[in-house]
Amino acid sequence: MEEINVKGLVLKASDLGENDKILTIMTEDKGKISASVKGGKSLKSKFMSVSEPFTYASFGLRRSTKYFYLFDSELIDDFYPIREDLIKVSLASYICDIANELSLEGVEDNALLKLTLNALYALAYKDHEPEKVKAAYEFKSAVVSGYMPEISFCSVCHREPEDDSFIDAASGTLICSDCMTLPSEKTGITSSSVILPLSKATLSALRFLEEAPIQRFLSFTLKDDMKLLSNFCEKYLSCHLEKDFYTLGFYKSLFN
Ligand SMILES: [Zn+2]
Numbered sequence: 001m002e003e004i005n006v007k008g009l010v011l012k013a014s015d016l017g018e019n020d021k022i023l024t025i026m027t028e029d030k031g032k033i034s035a036s037v038k039g040g041k042s043l044k045s046k047f048m049s050v051s052e053p054f055t056y057a058s059f060g061l062r063r064s065t066k067y068f069y070l071f072d073s074e075l076i077d078d079f080y081p082i083r084e085d086l087i088k089v090s091l092a093s094y095i096c097d098i099a100n101e102l103s104l105e106g107v108e109d110n111a112l113l114k115l116t117l118n119a120l121y122a123l124a125y126k127d128h129e130p131e132k133v134k135a136a137y138e139f140k141s142a143v144v145s146g147y148m149p150e151i152s153f154c155s156v157c158h159r160e161p162e163d164d165s166f167i168d169a170a171s172g173t174l175i176c177s178d179c180m181t182l183p184s185e186k187t188g189i190t191s192s193s194v195i196l197p198l199s200k201a202t203l204s205a206l207r208f209l210e211e212a213p214i215q216r217f218l219s220f221t222l223k224d225d226m227k228l229l230s231n232f233c234e235k236y237l238s239c240h241l242e243k244d245f246y247t248l249g250f251y252k253s254l255f256n
Helices: 086-102 110-125 130-144 200-211 226-241 246-253
Strands: 003-016 020-027 031-037 056-063 068-077 150-154 165-168 173-176 195-198
Touching (some): 003 031, 003 086, 020 086, 020 110, 086 110, 086 130, 086 226, 086 246, 110 130, 130 200, 130 226, 150 200, 195 200, 195 226, 200 226
Antiparallel strands (some): 056 068
């Protein structure tokens, strides 16, 4: 029987039958894996500490016909401070939903894993505001998954915008404020475009995020325009994934 030992992050834990759990684990080198935990619903399960979402651990897995089975585990980090804060828990759940949506079963995606671990680490142990982690993760996860916007110049006049500009979240193209006054046959704006305003500072933050190494993806400051950034990053990702996340709705409801 095939046995593997992998480090991985639990993205989702669901009930399986009366007693068992099934974990969706984003692993190093082996991509996303589903693993069942025999007796995982029991409070006495020895795997309880690694059978929760956003837990990073080392997993010993045996393959049977249908699933991998968990037979051994060692906790690496459960990002405990996240679990003590409702806003952080709901944001971490949304982040894991995004990672689950962007990753494919059995396809290695170590960049996305590294980004997700960095985001959870920042939420748990660093002093970043949740809205910044949310926006930066939404945008950077899209970028590492191959959804690259074209934000180096205005898509119409091909010049650097001199002041505030606009961005189409559906196509990821930039339009300067002068070109926005042109008719739609010139700008290429259609009924499926999602045009959002962008300040100079927000554009700089997006350019930083596009280029920054994963371990430094939160090393930017944005004083007043976090809402603009967050709004764009959320729309940009949802335009590409074509999906509404329940966990995003819940996170946002905490601020109303
Ligand atoms: Zn222009």
